[in-house]
Amino acid sequence: MEPGTVVWRDTAQALLRHKWLILGCVLLGIAGAAVFSLVQTQRWTASSQVVIGPAVPPALVGKLPTGADKTGPLGMDLPAETQARVMSSPALLRSVAKSLGMPTSDESAQSLASVTRVKAVTDNAYLITIDGPTADEAVRRANAIGRIYLAQRNNEAKALLTTLAGQAQDRSRTAAAQSRTLVSQISEAIARGDTQTAAALRDQRVGLATEARQAADEASAMRKALSGIGTGSELVSPATKETATSSPLVLRDITVGGILGLVLGFGLALLSTHLSPFVLTRDQAARAAGAPVITASIGRRRFWRRAAPHLPPSELTALGAEASGALARRELNPRGIGASGAGALLVVSASPTPNSAGIALAMAEASARDGRETLLVLADLGGTPVLSHVTDHEGLTDLVAEPAPTRAVRARKLFRPGTVADLYVLPPGLSDDESALAIGPSLVPGIVADLPPGYSVVIHGPASVGRHGITPLAAAVDASILVVQVGHDKDTDVSRLTAALAFAGAPVLGVVLIGASQHDETLGIPVNFKPADAPTLPMR
Numbered sequence: 265m266e267p268g269t270v271v272w273r274d275t276a277q278a279l280l281r282h283k284w285l286i287l288g289c290v291l292l293g294i295a296g297a298a299v300f301s302l303v304q305t306q307r308w309t310a311s312s313q314v315v316i317g318p319a320v321p322p323a324l325v326g327k328l329p330t331g332a333d334k335t336g337p338l339g340m341d342l343p344a345e346t347q348a349r350v351m352s353s354p355a356l357l358r359s360v361a362k363s364l365g366m367p368t369s370d371e372s373a374q375s376l377a378s379v380t381r382v383k384a385v386t387d388n389a390y391l392i393t394i395d396g397p398t399a400d401e402a403v404r405r406a407n408a409i410g411r412i413y414l415a416q417r418n419n420e421a422k423a424l425l426t427t428l429a430g431q432a433q434d435r436s437r438t439a440a441a442q443s444r445t446l447v448s449q450i451s452e453a454i455a456r457g458d459t460q461t462a463a464a465l466r467d468q469r470v471g472l473a474t475e476a477r478q479a480a481d482e483a484s485a486m487r488k489a490l491s492g493i494g495t496g497s498e499l500v501s502p503a504t505k506e507t508a509t510s511s512p513l514v515l516r517d518i519t520v521g522g523i524l525g526l527v528l529g530f531g532l533a534l535l536s537t538h539l540s541p542f543v544l545t546r547d548q549a550a551r552a553a554g555a556p557v558i559t560a561s562i563g564r565r566r567f568w569r570r571a572a573p574h575l576p577p578s579e580l581t582a583l584g585a586e587a588s589g590a591l592a593r594r595e596l597n598p599r600g601i602g603a604s605g606a607g608a609l610l611v612v613s614a615s616p617t618p619n620s621a622g623i624a625l626a627m628a629e630a631s632a633r634d635g636r637e638t639l640l641v642l643a644d645l646g647g648t649p650v651l652s653h654v655t656d657h658e659g660l661t662d663l664v665a666e667p668a669p670t671r672a673v674r675a676r677k678l679f680r681p682g683t684v685a686d687l688y689v690l691p692p693g694l695s696d697d698e699s700a701l702a703i704g705p706s707l708v709p710g711i712v713a714d715l716p717p718g719y720s721v722v723i724h725g726p727a728s729v730g731r732h733g734i735t736p737l738a739a740a741v742d743a744s745i746l747v748v749q750v751g752h753d754k755d756t757d758v759s760r761l762t763a764a765l766a767f768a769g770a771p772v773l774g775v776v777l778i779g780a781s782q783h784d785e786t787l788g789i790p791v792n793f794k795p796a797d798a799p800t801l802p803m804r
Contacts, residue, residue: 311503364609610745654680
């Protein structure tokens with residue numbers, strides 16, 4: 265299987281397992297967006313377009329004297345971005361507010377500026393967009409901004425031209441007056457016979473006359489230009505009344521909220537899956553145990569309860585039978601444990617559970633039905649008995665006081681008939697003495713070793729047996745089957761127990777998973793899965 269397939273498969277499993285979380289996030293996003301949208305103040309938007317021509321003829325602007333203000337704020341031709349900022353500035357908007365009968369305080373001007381947007385479409389075309397509480401008010405504001413800006417710009421241009429014309433007229437008068445004063449000086453120089461001085465004064469008088477004439481012409485041109493100011497500037501596209509509000513856009517906000525909720529749900533689902541220390545899927549159970557999931561019961565993980573629910577007997581029987589069938593396949597069980605001849609198998613749970621005993625009983629029954637004499641050793645001394653007719657009999661703990669030479673014979677006498685022909689059961693026993701509870705499981709290897717040839721043995725035990733841990737039971741078997749509940753800790757419950765079983769000589773052949781998701785049913789590790797680093801253990 266390609267690695268990319270596994271990644272996408274894990275992702276699909278995570279999303280399917282958390283479908284209610286994802287759906288809840290989507291609904292939460294939709295509800296939040298709807299509430300947010302509905303509590304917003306209703307707002308309308310209007311747009312107008314202004315085209316601006318030259319305010320002052322460029323030829324006349326060049327006639328300004330050195331040091332004069334050639335920038336103006338509105339009278340001169342400023343860069344497009346600067347003019348756009350001027351249109352949306354509080355200074356201009358205060359005039360707009362005054363013309364519309366609105367308050368002209370600084371707060372009102374700033375509030376109006378916050379909903380005004382001016383964009384320079386080209387070098388001389390500007391798009392004015394503004395929000396208003398009603399459609400009519402938005403239209404009034406958009407058109408007022410364009411009209412007032414053009415009016416102020418024209419007024420500034422006219423004032424500038426008037427000033428320039430006055431300055432030119434003053435220069436003309438000054439030059440003419442100076443020219444007249446030179447007439448008497450020239451006459452005096454001629455009377456003295458100073459021809460050189462007279463010639464110089466004549467040249468100076470000609471220059472002053474020329475300057476006076478040019479200044480007079482400039483003044484005349486500027487006065488003539490006053491009538492053409494604003495001819496190239498107009499409100500080309502006045503704002504029109506909209507039929508729908510620009511805010512709130514409920515449908516848009518709900519769509520955005522749903523998308524954000526979906527993204528949040530996906531993120532939480534994947535984060536929960538990849539950061540969770542618990543077994544959630546077949547693949548995780550197989551990786552934690554280093555063995556394939558050979559059978560699984562469909563259930564639902566409950567976050568508030570990690571204990572496995574008690575499965576009905578029919579389902580336990582089906583799981584045990586399917587596990588026995590999986591063991592009969594040589595590719596899963598290369599040593600043929602439980603397939604034919606004698607063999608000893610340990611069924612152990614990753615944590616205390618009532619289900620593993622039922623699975624052990626079903627596997628023992630399947631072995632007996634195949635014609636093999638089978639012994640079921642119930643070594644879980646604190647567990648609930650699975651056979652009601654052997655609960656009141658002596659058993660494993662009663663062998664503690666039996667002398668070693670006669671212990672094997674005594675053990676054979678304690679075997680009780682099971683529910684299927686050729687099936688025998690060694691019950692836990694009646695003793696509740698602490699020493700018996702601690703030492704009892706360590707007697708299992710001797711009991712198994714003393715069995716006649718041809719017996720198949722299925723031992724059921726908990727993850728921790730007495731003060732010796734799992735070692736006594738693992739020493740009596742050739743391999744083990746691990747029962748794992750969805751919600752078990754991958755490291756503490758599963759991996760450590762798997763390592764302990766392998767170290768004790770009872771490698772895990774397969775996993776019986778309790779509570780698997782239905783979306784996991786056909787997506788698990790295949791039955792011929794083998795860990796890459798699985799060591800080849802010797803036959804017993």
